[in-house]
Amino acid sequence: MNDPFTPNEIKIAVIGGGTGSFTLLSALKNHTRQLAAVVNMVDDGGSTGVLRDELGALPPGDVRQCLVALSDSPKIRDLFNYRFDEGTFQGHAFGNLLLTALEKVTGNFSEAVETASEILRVNGVVIPATLDNVRLKMEWPEVSTILHGERVIDADFFKYDPRRATLSLTPSAAANPTALAAISQADLIVISPGDLYTSLGPLLVIDGVGEALQKTDATIMYVSNLVTKQGQTAGFCVSDHAAEIERFIGGDALDYVLYNKQVPTHELAQRYKEENAFLVEVDTDVLQTKKYKAIGGDFLGAVAEGHDSDVLPVTRSLIRHDSDAVARAIMDLYANSQAGQ
Amino acid sequence: MNDPFTPNEIKIAVIGGGTGSFTLLSALKNHTRQLAAVVNMVDDGGSTGVLRDELGALPPGDVRQCLVALSDSPKIRDLFNYRFDEGTFQGHAFGNLLLTALEKVTGNFSEAVETASEILRVNGVVIPATLDNVRLKMEWPEVSTILHGERVIDADFFKYDPRRATLSLTPSAAANPTALAAISQADLIVISPGDLYTSLGPLLVIDGVGEALQKTDATIMYVSNLVTKQGQTAGFCVSDHAAEIERFIGGDALDYVLYNKQVPTHELAQRYKEENAFLVEVDTDVLQTKKYKAIGGDFLGAVAEGHDSDVLPVTRSLIRHDSDAVARAIMDLYANSQAGQ
Numbered sequence: 001m002n003d004p005f006t007p008n009e010i011k012i013a014v015i016g017g018g019t020g021s022f023t024l025l026s027a028l029k030n031h032t033r034q035l036a037a038v039v040n041m042v043d044d045g046g047s048t049g050v051l052r053d054e055l056g057a058l059p060p061g062d063v064r065q066c067l068v069a070l071s072d073s074p075k076i077r078d079l080f081n082y083r084f085d086e087g088t089f090q091g092h093a094f095g096n097l098l099l100t101a102l103e104k105v106t107g108n109f110s111e112a113v114e115t116a117s118e119i120l121r122v123n124g125v126v127i128p129a130t131l132d133n134v135r136l137k138m139e140w141p142e143v144s145t146i147l148h149g150e151r152v153i154d155a156d157f158f159k160y161d162p163r164r165a166t167l168s169l170t171p172s173a174a175a176n177p178t179a180l181a182a183i184s185q186a187d188l189i190v191i192s193p194g195d196l197y198t199s200l201g202p203l204l205v206i207d208g209v210g211e212a213l214q215k216t217d218a219t220i221m222y223v224s225n226l227v228t229k230q231g232q233t234a235g236f237c238v239s240d241h242a243a244e245i246e247r248f249i250g251g252d253a254l255d256y257v258l259y260n261k262q263v264p265t266h267e268l269a270q271r272y273k274e275e276n277a278f279l280v281e282v283d284t285d286v287l288q289t290k291k292y293k294a295i296g297g298d299f300l301g302a303v304a305e306g307h308d309s310d311v312l313p314v315t316r317s318l319i320r321h322d323s324d325a326v327a328r329a330i331m332d333l334y335a336n337s338q339a340g341q
Numbered sequence: 342m343n344d345p346f347t348p349n350e351i352k353i354a355v356i357g358g359g360t361g362s363f364t365l366l367s368a369l370k371n372h373t374r375q376l377a378a379v380v381n382m383v384d385d386g387g388s389t390g391v392l393r394d395e396l397g398a399l400p401p402g403d404v405r406q407c408l409v410a411l412s413d414s415p416k417i418r419d420l421f422n423y424r425f426d427e428g429t430f431q432g433h434a435f436g437n438l439l440l441t442a443l444e445k446v447t448g449n450f451s452e453a454v455e456t457a458s459e460i461l462r463v464n465g466v467v468i469p470a471t472l473d474n475v476r477l478k479m480e481w482p483e484v485s486t487i488l489h490g491e492r493v494i495d496a497d498f499f500k501y502d503p504r505r506a507t508l509s510l511t512p513s514a515a516a517n518p519t520a521l522a523a524i525s526q527a528d529l530i531v532i533s534p535g536d537l538y539t540s541l542g543p544l545l546v547i548d549g550v551g552e553a554l555q556k557t558d559a560t561i562m563y564v565s566n567l568v569t570k571q572g573q574t575a576g577f578c579v580s581d582h583a584a585e586i587e588r589f590i591g592g593d594a595l596d597y598v599l600y601n602k603q604v605p606t607h608e609l610a611q612r613y614k615e616e617n618a619f620l621v622e623v624d625t626d627v628l629q630t631k632k633y634k635a636i637g638g639d640f641l642g643a644v645a646e647g648h649d650s651d652v653l654p655v656t657r658s659l660i661r662h663d664s665d666a667v668a669r670a671i672m673d674l675y676a677n678s679q680a681g682q
Contacts, residue, residue, distance in 0.1 A: 054428025075456055078446045079439075087395025088429055094442040098420075101435040105419045115416055119460050 004125045004182045009034040010334070013182045013218070016040065016192030017062035017199050023320060024192045024223065025069035025124075027327035035124035036182040037066040040194075042136040042169065042202040045151030047083075047092040051100045058109040058133055060099035062199075063126055067113070068095065071120040080120060110176070127179045129203045134169040136202045141166065154198040157231030163244065167201045175208035183212040188334050191222040191254075193321060196233060196244050204248035213253045219337055221256040222292075223326055226299070227277045227319050237283035239290065254292040256333060258326065261296030268300070277319055297329045298322070345466045345523045350375040351675070354523045354559070357381065357533030358403035358540050364661060365533045365564065366410035366465075368668035376465035377523040378407040381535075383477040383510065383543040386492035388424075388433040392441045399450040399474055401440035403540075404467055408454070409436065412461040421461060451517070468520045470544045475510040477543050482507065495539040498572030504585065508542045516549035524553040529675050532563040532595075534662060537574060537585050545589035554594045560678055562597040563633075564667055567640070568618045568660050578624035580631065595633040597674060599667065602637030609641070618660055638670045639663070 005011040010032050014021055017040030025037055039062045044052055048061035064080055071077045080095030089097075095116070102112035109131055117126060138147045140160045147153045158165075183189060194200045204210060213220060224241045228234050233241070238259040246252050259282055264272065272279070287294035301322035346352040351373050355362055358381030366378055380403045385393055389402035405421055412418045421436030430438075436457070443453035450472055458467065479488045481501045488494045499506075524530060535541045545551060554561060565582045569575050574582070579600040587593050600623055605613065613620070628635035642663035 050429065054430075055425070075447070076460070079443055079456070082442045082446045084396070084442070084445075088391060088433075089396075089438070094438070097430070097435070097438055101423045101425070102420055104425075105423045106416070115420070119417070 004036045004127060004178055005034050005185055010188065011186045012036070013038055013186035013189045014192055015183075015189060015200075015203060016194045017043075017203065018065060018194055019320075020192040020194035020199070020223075021062070022065040022069045023323040024190065024326065025066060027323035028190070028330070029070060029123060030324075031327055031331050033123050035070060036186065037070065037124065037126045038129050038179045038182055038203070039063050039066050039126060040199050040203040041128050041130050041173075042134065042150045042198070044135060044149050045154065047096045049151060050092070051096055052133075055100055055104070056133070057100040057103055058128065058131070060096040060103075061093070063113055063128060064093060064095035064099060066126045067116055067120050067122055070122045070124045070126065072123060073121045076120050110178075125178075125182075127182055128176055129179050129209065130169075130173040130206050131176050132169075132171070132173040134171060134173045136198065137168050137170050138162075138197060139166050139168070140164060150198050150202070154195065162197055162232060163240075163247070165197075167197060167205050167248065169202065169206065173206045175206045175212070180208055180212045183209070183216050183218070186216065186218040188330070189213070189216065189218045189220045190330060191220070191245060193223050193225045195229060196241065200245065201248045204245065210248065210250040210253075213249050214251045219255050219334060220253055221258060221330060221333065222254050223321070223330075224257060224259040225280055226260055226321060227272070227279055230276060234278070237281045237286065238294065239283050239286040241280065242290070242292065242294075252291050255337070257287070257290075257292050257294045258299075258329060258333070259294060259296055260299040260321070262298040262300045264300055272319060275319070295329070295333060297325060299326050299329075301325075345377045345468060345519055346375050346526055351529065352527045353377070353529045353531060354379055354527035355531050355533055356524075356541070356544060357535045358384075358544065359406060359535055360661075361533040361535035361540070361564075362403070363406040363410045364664040365531065365667065366407060368664035369531070369671070370411060370464060371665075372668055372672050374464050376411060377527065378411065378465065378467045379470050379520045379523055379544070380404050380407050380467060381540050381544040382469050382471050382514075383475065383491045383539070385476060385490050386495065388437045390492060391433070392437055393474075396441055396445070397474070398441040398444055399469065399472070401437040401444075402434070404454055404469060405434060405436035405440060407467045408457055408461050408463055411463045411465045411467065413464060414462045417461050451519070466519075466523075468523055469517055470520050470550065471510075471514040471547050472517050473510075473512070473514040475512060475514045477539065478509050478511050479503075479538060480507050480509070481505060491539050491543070495536065503538055503573060504581075504588070506538075508538060508546050508589065510543065510547065514547045516547045516553070521549055521553045524550070524557050524559070527557065527559040529671075530554070530557065530559045530561045531671060532561070532586060534564050534566045536570060537566075537582065541586060542589045545586065551589065551591040551594075554590050555592045560596050560675060561594055562599060562671060562674065563595050564662070564671075565598060565600040566621055567601055567662060568613070568620055571617060575619070578622045578627065579635065580624050580627040582621065583631070583633065583635075593632050596678070598628070598631075598633050598635045599640075599670060599674070600635060600637055601640040601662070603639035603641045605641055613660060616660070636670070636674060638666060640667050640670075642666075
């Protein structure tokens with residue numbers, strides 16, 4: 001299936017993985033049925049990590065979240081997200097086990113995702129960014145420092161500026177041809193919010209992905225994170241996030257950068273403080289000098305209770321985008337950009 | 342769903358569980374789409390046992406096999422039967438995990454089976470004989486001896502004649518109303534081959550099942566086992582098997598008993614010998630005195646390689662019925678019985 005879209009509708013490719021893609025896909029599917037989710041494949045923590053280590057499986061966690069976002073069946077969606085809460089299977093999301101079992105049965109992760117899509121009645125397609133079994137590596141060449149593995153890097157408090165580090169995959173990963181086709185055929189590409197060094201970067205540095213993003217005729221938007229990540233992106237403004245995205249891509253491919261300009265209520269600000277979460281600052285002066293257009297919106301969502309991440313032991317920020325507002329902004333922006341042409 | 346059948350077709354209820362029901366359902370589905378499998382719910386060994394012990398789940402193993410037998414999707418059938426072959430999940434059939442996860446998500450094993458049926462595209466219905474979480478008990482009151490649990494009883498070499506033992510469920514089990522409806526509404530009921538004390542008996546002694554079998558207008562056939570079970574039914578002839586079935590039912594409910602009369606080839610006889618498997622003897626003289634009609638057929642199938650049982654550590658007989666021949670005999674017999682009325 002090298003042809004991820006059907007004709008005569010607006011084709012949107014969402015690039016990312018994890019919660020950022022999940023919430024964005026959940027909202028965008030109300031605007032088009034032509035959605036392709038291109039998914040990061042370096043997760044090696046939690047349930048996913050056990051399946052990789054013990055069974056040599058490709059990482060199912062991020063793919064599962066995107067499948068669930070696009071599913072039409074609430075009952076089977078609950079099943080995919082169900083986590084066994086005791087015994088041998090404790091902490092494992094059922095959907096992860098399903099994808100791994102399907103990979104074993106079909107001998108092929110792509111076919112596993114397709115079959116899971118049928119079971120979940122998915123609208124759109126979920127495309128693993130690579131089908132190679134790879135691990136993430138982050139290297140500061142100047143100081144000869146290397147971190148190995150997504151889980152390790154995710155939990156690390158960087159000693160050195162991550163902007164001076166190179167991200168790579170080991171062994172080197174070939175892009176999934178269907179992922180490249182989605183990038184090339186899309187009308188609109190949205191890079192979802194997500195961790196720079198453990199989610200978006202590892203996808204964008206796959207051989208061929210950056211080139212495809214620079215070549216495509218699609219409009220490319222990046223939705224910047226709401227908050228910085230302690231020990232990793234503390235102090236990063238909106239333009240710093242976008243700069244890292246373009247560094248991974250290998251060129252100034254972004255047409256639009258969407259960021260939050262909403263000021264939190266006093267109550268919300270207190271919650272953020274308790275969580276040690278700091279909103280990404282908007283550096284308007286710098287943003288105005290960029291080739292992309294930076295567009296602010298009121299994107300603060302309710303504070304989520306609990307967490308739906310794949311990595312049980314690690315606490316993630318509970319601050320979320322108002323994904324409906326983001327999706328509306330994306331669609332309006334795209335419509336205006338087309339009208340202006 | 343108290344109405345397991347749709348109108349205007351021959352309705353067959355197959356009673357049993359495990360390999361016997363699996364092979365019979367696989368063959369009968371070529372003759373009618375009106376199949377209901379009523380399934381034994383006392384398994385507590387292997388993958389099923391772990392899920393029961395750790396998660397308090399109802400036993401999925403026999404239900405899974407019947408679902409797979411009735412499935413229209415080869416790919417998803419393979420998925421349900423896939424067993425993890427290493428790591429934490431080694432030995433677990435994926436379909437068991439799916440049924441257990443669905444039970445947790447829906448809070449209800451019946452709904453779990455219905456949803457699994459949708460996923461597997463099942464023709465017909467699979468009906469747990471009871472929805473109570475029960476264990477099997479086998480008791481020789483005269484000698485104050487009790488065995489607890491299906492796995493234990495299955496592996497036991499009985500010290501006393503099992504025909505003097507009572508089988509019961511603890512705590513006592515109520516029949517699933519849908520199972521009783523299937524028995525009452527069926528045109529034809531087939532009691533599949535299977536272990537007397539760990540598969541068929543535990544189902545037939547559920548409160549209400551025996552009464553329903555005695556009350557139903559359906560034609561009732563029992564397909565006798567091919568071989569005896571070492572340490573349990575050694576020396577049992579066809580009539581002994583049928584007598585135990587009627588003892589569990591609590592009355593002479595059987596209309597027909599089908600047995601194998603085919604003599605094995607020399608080569609096949611050798612294989613049986615190597616396995617310590619003894620064909621059930623046909624005691625024609627006794628059978629002629631019974632209320633039921635005993636009908637012989639050429640039912641010996643090929644010797645199966647490997648084994649597809651749910652209990653990994655226990656070796657099961659590899660001798661199988663020629664299930665297509667059995668299904669044809671059942672359908673012919675039913676047609677003749679109707680023509681004769």
